Amino acid sequence: MIAGPNISEFAALLGDPARTSMVMALMGGLALPATELAFAAGVTPQTASSHLKKLLAAGLIDVDKRGRHKYYRLANADIAAAIEAMMQVASNQPNPKRRRADNESAMRLARTCYDHLAGRLGVAVTDSLAGRGYILEEPDRFQITRQGKIFFTGLGVDFEDELKKRRKFAYPCLDWSERRMHMAGSLGAAVANGFFTRGWLKRRAEDRSLIITESGRTALSKQFGINLAV
Amino acid sequence: MIAGPNISEFAALLGDPARTSMVMALMGGLALPATELAFAAGVTPQTASSHLKKLLAAGLIDVDKRGRHKYYRLANADIAAAIEAMMQVASNQPNPKRRRADNESAMRLARTCYDHLAGRLGVAVTDSLAGRGYILEEPDRFQITRQGKIFFTGLGVDFEDELKKRRKFAYPCLDWSERRMHMAGSLGAAVANGFFTRGWLKRRAEDRSLIITESGRTALSKQFGINLAV
DNA sequence: ATCATACTTCGATGATATCCGAAGCATAAA
DNA sequence: TTTATGCTTCGGATATCATCGAAGTATGAT
Numbered sequence: 001m002i003a004g005p006n007i008s009e010f011a012a013l014l015g016d017p018a019r020t021s022m023v024m025a026l027m028g029g030l031a032l033p034a035t036e037l038a039f040a041a042g043v044t045p046q047t048a049s050s051h052l053k054k055l056l057a058a059g060l061i062d063v064d065k066r067g068r069h070k071y072y073r074l075a076n077a078d079i080a081a082a083i084e085a086m087m088q089v090a091s092n093q094p095n096p097k098r099r100r101a102d103n104e105s106a107m108r109l110a111r112t113c114y115d116h117l118a119g120r121l122g123v124a125v126t127d128s129l130a131g132r133g134y135i136l137e138e139p140d141r142f143q144i145t146r147q148g149k150i151f152f153t154g155l156g157v158d159f160e161d162e163l164k165k166r167r168k169f170a171y172p173c174l175d176w177s178e179r180r181m182h183m184a185g186s187l188g189a190a191v192a193n194g195f196f197t198r199g200w201l202k203r204r205a206e207d208r209s210l211i212i213t214e215s216g217r218t219a220l221s222k223q224f225g226i227n228l229a230v
Numbered sequence: 231m232i233a234g235p236n237i238s239e240f241a242a243l244l245g246d247p248a249r250t251s252m253v254m255a256l257m258g259g260l261a262l263p264a265t266e267l268a269f270a271a272g273v274t275p276q277t278a279s280s281h282l283k284k285l286l287a288a289g290l291i292d293v294d295k296r297g298r299h300k301y302y303r304l305a306n307a308d309i310a311a312a313i314e315a316m317m318q319v320a321s322n323q324p325n326p327k328r329r330r331a332d333n334e335s336a337m338r339l340a341r342t343c344y345d346h347l348a349g350r351l352g353v354a355v356t357d358s359l360a361g362r363g364y365i366l367e368e369p370d371r372f373q374i375t376r377q378g379k380i381f382f383t384g385l386g387v388d389f390e391d392e393l394k395k396r397r398k399f400a401y402p403c404l405d406w407s408e409r410r411m412h413m414a415g416s417l418g419a420a421v422a423n424g425f426f427t428r429g430w431l432k433r434r435a436e437d438r439s440l441i442i443t444e445s446g447r448t449a450l451s452k453q454f455g456i457n458l459a460v
Numbered sequence: 461a462t463c464a465t466a467c468t469t470c471g472a473t474g475a476t477a478t479c480c481g482a483a484g485c486a487t488a489a490a
Numbered sequence: 491t492t493t494a495t496g497c498t499t500c501g502g503a504t505a506t507c508a509t510c511g512a513a514g515t516a517t518g519a520t
Contacts, residue, residue: 007254007316012245016508020238034467047509049468068466068517081404082319083237085312090236092308168519246478264497277479279498298487298496461520468515478505483498490493 013058014086018043019051022072023060027080031064031071036113106209109228110201116188117195120228121210125191126182128224135170135183142170142183156197157190243288244316248273249281252302253290257310258438259345259419261294261301307414310344311403318406336439338407339458340431343438346418347425348405350458351440355421356412358454365400365413372400372413386427387420 014020021041025032032040038048052072055061060079064071074080110121117125129135134148144152149159162169170187183191195201200216212220212228220226244250251271255262262270268278282302285291290309294301304310340351347355359365364378374382379389403414413421425431430446442450442458450456 007313007320008245008247008250010316010320011241011243011250013241015238015242015245017238018508020241024237035465043508044510045467046469046511050508053468070467076322078315078319078322082312082315085308085315086237086240089308089312090240092306248478265495273478274480275497276481276499280478283498300497463518463520465518466516468513470511470513472511473509474507475509476505476507479503481501483500485498486496488493488495490491 009058010060010082013055013060014083016051017041018047019055022048022051022055023074023083026061026072026074027083029074031073033069033071037072110210110212112192112203112210113182113184116182116184117192117210118182119210121212121226122182123180124226124228125220125224128226129183131225137172137181141168142172142185142187144170144187152187152190155191155194157187157194162186162190239288240290240312243285243290244313246281247271248277249285252278252281252285253304253313255437256291256302256304257313257344258342258433259304260433261303263299263301267302304344307344307398311414314343314348314403314406318404321406336434337437340440340442341438342422342433342440343403343405343412343414345422346403346412346414347422347440348403348412349407349439351442351456352412353405353408353410354456354458355450355454358456359413361455367402367411370401371398372402372415372417374400374417382417382420385421385424387417387424 014023018041022037025037025040034048034052035045037052038045041048041051043051052061052063056063056072059075061072062075064073108119110117111119113122116122126135129148130137132147132151133145134151136143136145153159168185170183170185172181172183182188192201195216196203198215198219199213200219202211202213220228244253248271252267255267255270264278264282265275267282268275271278271281273281282291282293286293286302289305291302292305294303338349340347341349343352346352356365359378360367362377362381363375364381366373366375383389398415400413400415400417402411403418404410405412412418422431425446426433428446428449430443430449432441432443434441450458
């Protein structure tokens with residue numbers, strides 16, 4: 001038996017699609033909480049927990065515990081380099097469903113960040129909402145103006161209902177591709193949800209990038225003054 | 231779900247120890263028959279056949295049918311590079327299962343990586359070529375100087391012919407044992423080939439470590455200023 | 461104090477992959 | 491033609507693993 005360093009243990013970890021998705025989500029270099037990684041992988045938190053435990057035990061990822069959150073990140077650059085090399089192989093295989101560049105530009109254009117909008121679209125929507133005086137950005141949260149309350153209610157947000165939940169309502173989230181703030185929290189999720197139910201956006205199956213439909217393009221332009229170049 | 235290129239499919243293939251052993255056996259660049267790969271992996275021919283079929287379908291290996299034998303080899307250099315990168319990760323992991331300490335020192339001294347030289351020898355040769363002004367290391371490739379062109383032509387490299395091939399000509403490959411760059415690509419392969427045909431190097435049968443012959447030792451010292459301690 | 465959130469452990473289930481014996485096919489040697 | 495060799499397919503036993511529901515711990519918010 002020829003035994004290099006035990007490559008197969010490392011490879012087996014990345015052989016599971018759920019774990020691959022998690023690690024890919026961490027390739028940007030940001031530390032992400034377990035729930036978001038679960039969402040990225042399309043599995044329940046229990047399953048994600050089991051996967052993260054294995055990745056952690058193998059030393060592929062590290063964790064920072066901050067309050068009740070655990071932020072996971074890639075353990076070192078060698079791991080990222082190995083994954084890049086594997087992507088190189090995979091992208092040259094006879095099964096190139098989608099080029100990485102395409103995917104990446106799509107991701108930068110519009111994507112979900114857990115449950116709210118991110119990318120250029122997320123920033124643009126947040127800017128537009130602020131420009132129209134619906135929200136006011138503060139260091140830790142967005143304040144919703146009276147006009148904003150009317151507007152969001154019209155969008156289908158139930159303020160009474162939302163405020164019952166203990167979740168943070170509307171707070172700024174830093175975008176890795178835009179390096180700008182966009183709106184997260186339950187209001188951000190509600191906005192994203194409103195966009196989905198109106199058919200303005202569709203999820204791409206394979207990643208977090210989003211498709212802006214024709215009606216979405218029209219509505220964004222008319223109602224928000226947003227015109228995103230493709 | 232975040233899906234890079236089908237990295238997990240590739241990883242899953244290498245996640246099985248039997249397949250890993252086979253691929254590692256092919257890392258030396260030689261084409262090997264199925265039975266030998268079965269032996270290397272410690273499985274029966276039936277099992278090996280099934281594994282080889284999968285590796286073949288995924289495009290990781292190619293096959294030459296010669297009589298009743300089938301000779302398998304790695305499909306391309308990208309695959310070897312990815313495996314090297316994975317070995318880099320694995321060798322830094324806290325996994326002290328050193329089963330092959332004896333072979334490992336030989337591997338560290340001189341070995342082939344798919345089709346070019348690696349280990350201390352590979353790094354030393356690359357350093358020597360750079361020190362003599364034959365090649366210039368850039369982030370993504372080695373540039374060949376005018377003097378280098380003359381030198382490599384003398385070594386038997388046909389530049390016109392090589393450049394016709396689609397393969398990358400000369401690029402830096404990170405070595406898992408030395409953590410230094412060495413020269414890969416078709417030029418790296420040509421150099422290794424020149425060393426073999428001159429009788430400076432011999433392949434060891436059981437792995438991809440190399441024996442430096444007496445004439446090789448002399449030639450390396452005189453022509454490249456390389457003196458590797460055993 | 462009370463509730464919500466973030467994450468974990470445990471247990472059961474179902475899906476999948478490895479593995480080898482038996483048998484078959486193809487080529488080469490006798 | 492007969493026999494041996496290299497390799498493959500088939501079938502079924504076994505083992506492993508991902509997955510999620512249920513239930514638990516810990517932290518934070520109110």
